Each structure stands twice: as structure tokens, then as C-alpha cells.
Amino acid sequence: MEHLIESFRQFIKQKGLKYTPEREEILREILAIEDHFDVETLYLLLKGKNSKISKASIYRTIPLLIEVGYIQEVYKQGGHSHYEVTLYKQPHLHFICMKCGQVREALDHRLNDLIKEFEAKSGYKFLTYHLEIFGLCPYCREVK
Amino acid sequence: MEHLIESFRQFIKQKGLKYTPEREEILREILAIEDHFDVETLYLLLKGKNSKISKASIYRTIPLLIEVGYIQEVYKQGGHSHYEVTLYKQPHLHFICMKCGQVREALDHRLNDLIKEFEAKSGYKFLTYHLEIFGLCPYCREVK
DNA sequence: ATTATATTGAAACTTATTCTCAATATTAAA
């Protein structure tokens, strides 16, 4: 964990920015989540620990954490963005129920294989991907 | 084209909704676009033809057109959604260069097959999907 | 220490999208 903090510090310095306690606090909280989150949740978690971090700082820090590769925006729901910590995860896909909002993750090596093949053919260097599938979950498809 | 209008009419009726001139007008305009669009563009196109369609009606019709499978939301840009007409297109994926922002589309039937298989196994009813691959395009991967 | 500059929190702002509501249109049934 500490090496992730250190890497982030180096990244910030390398960009000519200033390393602040607020940025570190936000990063530590996100690393502790190890899962999906949105700005509101993160803000309330920090607030619950008597942190004085503002939402503005969270909004300002997120793009940095995406750039350094620690988190990704994975989908929009309820009118706002949801992120996930990508550090300990394989690339995967999301099923999102358009009615109840339930999100399910899945992994499939054939998808990863296919994507590797696209990479070889395309000449791109792939860094990450998102596969989001929208529809109705088994429960909601029954209910009218 | 008329059969698409007719299918939409049947879809609307089947849902117990009412088939209105406004809904048809919006559909006709979107079918004429055959490409990417956003709500503002669509609204101005209609307005330019002396249509009195409101933005509210456009926002209310879009989810129906997504549900019937005629359009998809493909990305957010400039803080708002962009859609594309999917009728004449196979579902496809986007390569997005993280450096220059270039977007390339690609098709692969195996991806569609895989997604159909996920659908069968998951119990979901899939309405649309979005595969975005982020990385560096052939040009940007060379430039340090 | 000094200085230049980046960052902060709070609040104001922007703007895409949703909601409200009274008037009107659609549809099924009498």
C-alpha cells in the first residue's frame, strides 16, 4: 500500500504539481474501498472520519488518479459517474440493469483473448477496456 | 423505412403507450440522420423544419428508441450524451486513443456471439452494449 | 526566509436532464 502512495507522490511531483495531505487522504480512502464508488459515497466516507476534504478536491483529484492508473470510470448511473479501483482487478465486463440499477461483473478469458487479438491487429497499445452491457436483469425482465 | 416506422408503432402499442405524431416525427428525423447525434443537434434540425417538438419530448422519446433497438448512447462528450443510429450498423467497438482522442470503430462477429452467449447464461435481457478500448494509437505509441 | 505558484474550501455558476402541470390528444369501449 505504501508503495502506491509513494508512486502517486512521484507522479504528482513529476507533473510539477504539489503533493498535499488532501490528495493523499483521498487516495488512501479510495485504496481502502477496493471496490466501486462514486463521489458522494467517497465524500461521506471521508466526512464520517472527520475529514474536511471538500467535494471540489475530490473532483479535482479523480482525474489524477485515473491518469496514474489507479482507478477508472466504469459507468454512469443515476446521473453521475461511478469509479472502481483497478489496481487489484482483471479487466472485466459489467451487466447493468437499466431498471433497478443492479450491476454485475463477469470475467471471460475469451473476451480477453479477443481483445488481445484486436490489439495485435490494430497497431494500438491497449491499456484498458470497458465492456458495459445494458439491459434488464432476470427480476426486472419479468416485472412490467 | 416505412417498415421501421410501423415496427415502432407496434412497439409503442404493445407497451400500452399512445402513438403520437411527435414520436413519429422524432423517429423520422433520427432515421434521416443515419449517424451520430446529440439532443441539441436533433432539436435544432427539427426546429429548422418548423417543427414544434420540445426538447422534453426528445428526451422522453430517446429511451423508447433505445429500447426498441434503433439507437444507442455511445459516449458522453462535452457533458452530454451522444447517440448513434444502430439500425444499419452491427454492434461494434471503439478504440479510443488516450493521448490524441482519435476514435476508431471495429466490428467482430465473435464479439457479438460472445455477448449473445453471456445474455443466454446471465438471464438478463440485453438491450445494448458498449465496448471501449483505451490505449495509444499507432502514431501516439511511437511518440514519447 | 523569501517568493512564486499551486491548492484549498466554500459558494456561485453552468448546463444536461428530469419533473410538474394544465391543456390536449389518443384509444378503447359504449
Place this chain on the structure above:
DNA sequence: TTTAATATTGAGAATAAGTTTCAATATAAT
């Protein structure tokens, strides 16, 4: 063809995510 039930409309108000502003403060290089 009337009637009645209900869905839809446009207009504008409301909502809320995300961005920007700004004065005070913190960082970090010299």
C-alpha cells in the same frame, strides 16, 4: 360517434453533477 380514461404534450421550473471563481493558505524551490 360520443364518452371516458389515461397518456402525452410544451413550457418552464426544478434538480443535481460537475466546474469555476476567489481569497486565504500551503508547498517547495531558491
